[in-house]
Structure formats: C-alpha cells, structure tokens
Amino acid sequence: MPRYWLMKSEPGCFSIDDLKNAPGGISPWDGVRNYQARNFMRDDMRAGDKVLFYHSVTNPGVAGVAEVVRESYPDHTAWDPENNHFDPASTPESPRWFMVDVRFAHAFARPVTLREIRNTPGLEDMELLRKGSRLSVMPVTQEQFEIICALGG
DNA sequence: GCCAACGTTGGC
DNA sequence: GCCAACGTTGGC
Numbered sequence: 027m028p029r030y031w032l033m034k035s036e037p038g039c040f041s042i043d044d045l046k047n048a049p050g051g052i053s054p055w056d057g058v059r060n061y062q063a064r065n066f067m068r069d070d071m072r073a074g075d076k077v078l079f080y081h082s083v084t085n086p087g088v089a090g091v092a093e094v095v096r097e098s099y100p101d102h103t104a105w106d107p108e109n110n111h112f113d114p115a116s117t118p119e120s121p122r123w124f125m126v127d128v129r130f131a132h133a134f135a136r137p138v139t140l141r142e143i144r145n146t147p148g149l150e151d152m153e154l155l156r157k158g159s160r161l162s163v164m165p166v167t168q169e170q171f172e173i174i175c176a177l178g179g
Numbered sequence: 180g181c182c183a184a185c186g187t188t189g190g191c
Numbered sequence: 192g193c194c195a196a197c198g199t200t201g202g203c
Contacts, residue, residue: 034188082188082190083189083190086191157195157196158188158195158196159196159197160188160189160197
C-alpha cells in the first residue's frame with residue numbers, strides 16, 4: 027500500500043528543478059534537523075511512497091511529485107563542519123539525523139499554491155494549513171494527494 | 180522539571 | 192522586512 031507525504035524545500039536552496047536535473051533525477055533529502063520530521067523519514071517512509079514536493083517561502087505551493095527510492099540512512103552532512111547543517115552531536119558511530127533518497131516524478135504544469143490549497147474543499151485538514159505549522163516532512167492522505175495532483179494537472 | 184531566552188521557519 | 196509561532200537550549 028503506497029503512502030503519501032509532503033516535503034518542504036526552499037526553492038532557492040533545493041527546487042524541484044534541481045531534483046529533476048540531479049543524476050537519474052535522484053537526490054538525498056538531506057539537512058532535516060527537526061526530530062518529528064526525522065522520525066517520519068527514519069521510521070515511516072518506505073520505498074515507493076509518493077511525495078508532494080512543496081516549495082516554501084517563494085511562491086509557496088506544491089510544485090510537483092517525487093517518489094521515495096531509498097529508505098532512511100544517516101545524513102552525513104551533519105558530520106561536515108563546513109556544511110550549513112553541521113551538528114557536532116551527530117557522529118558516524120551514533121548518527122542523530124537521517125535522510126531518504128527521492129526521485130523526480132513530474133512537475134506540475136501549474137504549481138498548486140498555498141492559497142489554492144487553503145480554498146479547496148477536502149484539503150482543510152492538511153497539517154500544512156495548521157496555524158504555525160513548521161513541519162518540513164508530513165504525511166498526507168491519499169485523498170489529499172489526489173486532489174492536489176488533480177489541481178496540478 | 181520549569182521556563183525564559185534565543186534562533187529558526189515561513190507566510191505575508 | 193516584519194513578525195507570529197515554534198523548537199531547542201540551558202540556568203536554576
């Protein structure tokens with residue numbers, strides 16, 4: 027049974043086009059430094075799960091769809107002092123942060139904006155819309171996933 | 180265990 | 192740039 031997620035990224039940092047242009051359209055989803063988001067990736071994501079790729083900050087909205095192709099493994103960027111997401115508390119012997127690999131599936135012809143999500147019946151319960159929500163990795167229902175794909179064309 | 184201070188996220 | 196909301200840290 028495939029399952030469904032929404033993952034946020036600032037397009038200035040990593041956009042859906044960056045994923046599309048990565049080798050094989052595959053990239054690690056690194057840099058997550060929030061325990062709840064980490065737990066979703068580490069404990070619950072399975073290869074084959076579908077992902078709504080959400081662009082935050084600049085024209086916030088869902089830009090397209092990706093798929094989980096590798097289940098969780100340690101996020102080595104946490105071990106690199108030169109990396110923005112360096113965390114000295116994480117070590118190769120005892121990794122604190124984990125990531126998955128995702129593969130580009132497709133980009134929506136028309137991004138589904140946050141405003142549109144807010145105004146579409148059937149999407150009002152999305153975690154994304156919860157006031158103050160900052161989760162960067164969150165589950166969505168199959169119904170929510172399909173409504174957004176239909177809006178995206 | 181409490182909670183104030185701080186840094187970050189992210190919409191607008 | 193502003194600021195509300197949140198998560199983490201660290202003193203006590």
